[in-house]
Amino acid sequence: MNIFHSTNVEEQLLKEKIITILSLIKNKVENAAITIIRTxxxxxxxxxxxxxxxxxxxxxxxxxxxxxxxxxxxxxSSDLSMNGIHKIIEGAINISRHTTEDIFSGLPEKKLLAFKIKKINLFYPWNFQLETVKNLAILAENTSFEYDKRIVNTEGSSFDAYITTKVFGNTYNMIQAYHTSQYSLSTCVIAKNKHDMQRDYEYSFVRDIKDMKSPIWIGTKSAEKALSRLSPTKIKTMKSSVILNSDVTAEILLLFSMAINGENIYKKSTFLLDKLGKKIFPSWINIQEDPDLDKGIGSKPFDNEGVKTKFRYIIKQGILTTWLLDNYSGKKLGKLSTGNSGGIHNWIVTSTLKINFNGLLENMKTGLFITELLGNGINLITGDYSYGAVGFWVSNNRIQYSVSEITISGNLKDLFLNVVNISNDINYKNSIQCGSMLISDVQVSGI
Incomplete structure (x- = not known):
């Protein structure tokens, strides 16, 4: 089944629509930017x-x-008719008449804009049949049930397929477009024994359907994860070494990206306000932003304001090298946009210490392996955090049993500096590509 529109034709039609809008706006305002997103x-x-x-x-x-x-x-607006376009133009102009003057508003400098863009392979259309993708989801769920009789219930399986065309234009005569595809398959099941019930899930998220994990792998992993959480043990309050799995590591690094976001910098609402050019991670850690990765989840040729995205170091040998700026926050701080309007673009976390996950367990010997954080326990102004956590106790270099009713807390400044090692089990499912992370001296609250 081909549910996807012809992207080349679509792109041309949307570009013509933007040209029409720009001609209607001409002489009514000083400048304008138009984005059309078709999904x-x-x-x-x-x-x-x-x-x-x-x-x-x-x-x-x-x-x-x-x-x-x-x-x-x-x-x-979602109305792309000519009547709708006239209304939205007048609406935007009327709003501008009633807003407060702000010398930092306006388009980015021309030299920053993506008048020419690099070809990035992000679009992999798939002409599928409904019965085919339905059977993928069914197979993932059935695999979980067949794995072990203790898998007794399910929250279901899902399959998603989307393509997006994004077209951007402004009154500097920039008009550019790019296309993306994305596919995901997931399943979530519930395990039960005589004393307990636990749930867990697994998923695959890709640009190209050929890269998707098999439904058998997804169903098996979902079952294994749910079963491993049965009959958790409570542990005592202590300071302990902790391993964050790759998904949790990505969550923590997303908090870091928020802390260096330009809006939080100029509002002075971040604990990293005075840390530009200073060491905040161990010297063996680098974080690179690479928006040009083929099939990258965070790849894009330009940001939401049309600024060309570029490769850059976020962390180089442990040192913070840049803020993440859009046009407005850049002007507020006396700097240029870094092309981060709309978020980050493929953070790649690299380490000079090469180790796999088993090596990370051996490195820790005894401690806590965390697979999920619960709640939203971060104070971005101070860096203090407190999260409920789910995971496993490790001793003698091996995972021994699941643990529950625990909280980890501390300050992100200390957490970043106390990173001991990062394994090579890299998570490619989101825009932060990082392995599991070993951290020393984390406060763990239990019984």
Whole structure:
């Protein structure tokens, strides 16, 4: 089944739409930026082998921002008809008339814009049959049930497929576009024994369907993870070495990205306010941002403001080298945009210490292996954190049993500096690519 529109034709039509909007805006405002995002896709949910629901997506989003005498107006709409376009233009202009003047508003400098873009392979369309993808989800769930009789229930399996065309234009005569595809398959099951019930899940998220993990692998891993959490043990309050699995490591590094975001910098609402050019990680850690990775989850040729994305070091030999700036925060701080309007682009965490996950366990010997964080326990101003956690106790270099009702707490400054090692079990499922992380001296609260 080919549910996807012809992207080349779509791109041309959307570019023509932006050219029309720019011509209508001309002489009414000083500058403007227009974004059109077109998404087509499908979502299928299965439970107990039966189709629960299927959703088709065919959406268009138009964003117009106008700049007029240091005043800004932005309007969002899903109506791309000419009548709708006239209304959204007038709406944006009217909003700009009633906003406060701000000398930092406006388009980015021309030299930063992506008038020419590099080809990045992010688009892998797949002409599938509905029955095929339904069977993928069913197989993942069935594999979990067949793995062990203690898998007694399911929260279901799902398959998603989307393609997106993004077109951007502004009054500096920049008009560019790119296409992406994404596919995901997941299942979540519940394990039960005489005394306990536990749930867990597994998923695969890719640009190219050929890279997706098999439904048998996903179903097996989901079952194994749920079973491993049965009959957890409580542990005493202590300071302990901790291993964060690759998913949790990505969560922690996402907090780091928020702490160096330009908006938090100029508002002075981050614990890393005075850390630019200073060491915040061990010297053997580098974090590179590479927006040009083929198939990268965070890859894009330009950011939400049309600024060309570039390779850069975020952390070099443990030292913080840059803030993450959009145009507005850059101007507020007297700097140029770093092309990070809309977020980060493929952070690659590298270590000069080469080790696999088993080596990380041997390195720790005894401590806590954390597989999930619970809650939202971060104070970004101070860096203090406190999270509920799920994981396993490790001794004699091996995972021994699951643990529950624990909390980890401390300050992210200390956590970053206390990283002992990072393994090579890299997580490619999101825009932060990092292995599991061993950290010393973490406060663990139990009984």
């Amino acid at each position: 087509t896709g499908i979502n299928i949910n299965i439970r107990f082998g039966k189709l629960e629901n299927i959703e088709f997506h065919n959406e268009s989003n138009l964003i117009i921002t106008v700049f007029n005498k240091n005043k800004t107006g932005t309007v969002y």
